[in-house]
Amino acid sequence: MALHLIKLCVGVSEVEWLEKRAASGRPLIVHTRMTPKRAAEIEDGGSLYWVIKGVAGCRQPILDITTLGEGKTSRCEITLEPRVIRTAPLARRPFQGWRYLEAKDAPVDLTTAEATDLPQDLARELRELGAW
Numbered sequence: 001m002a003l004h005l006i007k008l009c010v011g012v013s014e015v016e017w018l019e020k021r022a023a024s025g026r027p028l029i030v031h032t033r034m035t036p037k038r039a040a041e042i043e044d045g046g047s048l049y050w051v052i053k054g055v056a057g058c059r060q061p062i063l064d065i066t067t068l069g070e071g072k073t074s075r076c077e078i079t080l081e082p083r084v085i086r087t088a089p090l091a092r093r094p095f096q097g098w099r100y101l102e103a104k105d106a107p108v109d110l111t112t113a114e115a116t117d118l119p120q121d122l123a124r125e126l127r128e129l130g131a132w
Contacts, residue, residue, distance in 0.1 A: 003041040003042050003100060004106050005078070006048070006099050006100075007032075007049070012050075013053060018058060019084045022082040026082060028079075028080040033076070035067040045061075047061045055089045056087065056089070056091075057090075057120060059084075059085050060084055086109070086110040089107070
């Protein structure tokens with residue numbers, strides 16, 4: 001079972017921005033200070049789930065995790081596939097950096113869940129109430 005990461009998408013207000021960025025076809029490289037200690041598990045089919053405006057609503061599969069430098073100057077580059085996959089909305093409070101996300105806790109892809117024309121806010125509220 002794959003292990004995933006979840007991270008705030010700072011400065012982005014909607015999933016469409018990521019989709020437009022992905023249309024270029026180039027992989028997205030995310031820079032972080034800390035390298036995940038469980039990188040091998042993540043690289044084995046894991047994704048980065050993006051939290052935009054308090055909701056994890058999409059993911060991008062992780063291609064590679066690389067540590068650059070050594071000691072205090074080391075940093076991590078996470079290379080993401082250019083494809084953006086929308087997921088069922090999952091409310092998340094703000095946090096710093098990234099967090100591990102177990103596969104059992106990850107939201108399902110909208111391609112496998114029921115597609116809806118409901119606004120994202122309403123769909124999230126219905127999920128939180130357990131009505132959908």
